[in-house]
Amino acid sequence: MKSIRWPFILLMATWGFFKGGPLGFGCAPLQEKEPQNPFAGQSVAANEGQAIFRSQCAMCHGPEGQGGLRGPSLTSARLTQGISDVSLFRVITRGIPGTPMPASDLEPERTWKVITYLRSLTGHLTTVPLGSPLTGKEVFFQKIQCSQCHMVNGRGGRLGPDLSRIGSARSPSYLERKIREPNKLGKDMTVGLWWELGQPLLYQTVTLLTREGRYVTGSLRNEDTFSIQLMDSKEELHFFLKKDLQKVIHESKSLMPGYDEQILSERDLQDLLAYLSSLRGPNQTQELTPQHYEKTGINPL
Ligand code: HEC
């Protein structure tokens, strides 16, 4: 009898641990002490966590958790050290309502492994650009008009990706390369949004050859097994069923023009980089605080 009961009690205890702890949706905690990550610091679990992360989280947070266009970097010191395991567990299992961060349906064990992986990430040591974000904002919206193709916090064009979070997604050196020579990107770079057969795409440019022999080039908006949608340079959307197409060509060049020093001076570039680096999504514009604006005496809005 005893030998049957013990495993059962153990099972219940484990269940209570998860239910009363991180998974306890509004339940009173069954124990005082916060549950700990059972895999903390274990490198095998971190590797497993990385594999899970790549398949479930990387499309938004980037393959190394460095951030992507749809999700912030998870390598900040606040996340790697400042937050408790339990808070991380809650964020991952419940998601963040009202944001694209979904509730995951990973089992507790796998969630802990992902957390073990996240803990193993260290922050990027990125240099902060020297320019002024406020002047950079003018460069972006007025002087050079990147906003013709890019939206920031709801303002601007749609041909290129929304850059509202670009500061947490990309390092200044990446941004500089993309602006100066948009077609000369390393393999480590992707547009962060589009994946083809598990491979990230470098550019969003797609050319289609219709069955009638017409070519249509534009920026990829959506693609699945049966259909494809793109936007042309006039911001018009085109929708095709793949069975009506002869060819789908993912181009290896950008629709974005390069900005050399003739068009964009080094000074303007530094300001622009400072501005872009400050963009962390609508809730995370840490750099652009009211105090910051008080200091510079310019009203951002
Ligand atoms: C569809 C895109 C998407 C997916 C998939 C996704 N996330 Fe997120 N995640 C986000 C966004 C967007 C935020 C920021 C929400 C906000 O505005 O606060 C976020 C926030 C977070 C945060 C909190 C960051 C902070 O600074 O407080 C963590 C931790 C996190 N995600 C982990 C994960 C993990 C682990 C996975 C995979 C199991 C995952 N996310 C899957 C989009 C995503």
Ligand code: HEC
């Ligand atoms: C004619 C449209 C157009 C203009 C103008 C334009 N871009 Fe782009 N940009 C794009 C497109 C399209 C992409 C998507 C990636 C690709 O296909 O290269 C892109 C990609 C980017 C990316 C990369 C995003 C990522 O995560 O990899 C950055 C950064 C960027 N643009 C910044 C700028 C800045 C800054 C300016 C102004 C100096 C600018 N762009 C002007 C069309 C444009």
